[in-house]
Amino acid sequence: SSERLSLVVDCIDDVNTKADLLSYCVLKGIPVISALGSGAKNDPTQFCVAQGLRDIENDPLATKLRKIFSMRDVDLSQVSFVYSSQKP
Secondary structure, eight states, X not given: OOOOOSOEEEOOOOHHHHHHXXXXXXXXXXXXXXXXXXTTOOOGGGEXXXXXXXXXXXXXXXXXXXXXXXXXXOOOTTOEEEEEOOOO
């Protein structure tokens, strides 16, 4: 199809599948917003949105993605990530 996606919303929990989707979107220039690990977080006032993974703390999924993307030539700095800043 010649239709272009305007936005991808990623809520995938599997880290490898999430990494593959994020890579695809970045390489194809498709805007993406990605949900990180918010399980067992119960304070909605602690939800945040960050550009890229660099400044996200206390999120195991973000840590795993940083490790995966350190080995890929993909820049996630323009990807929006939703996460909770609440400490576990």
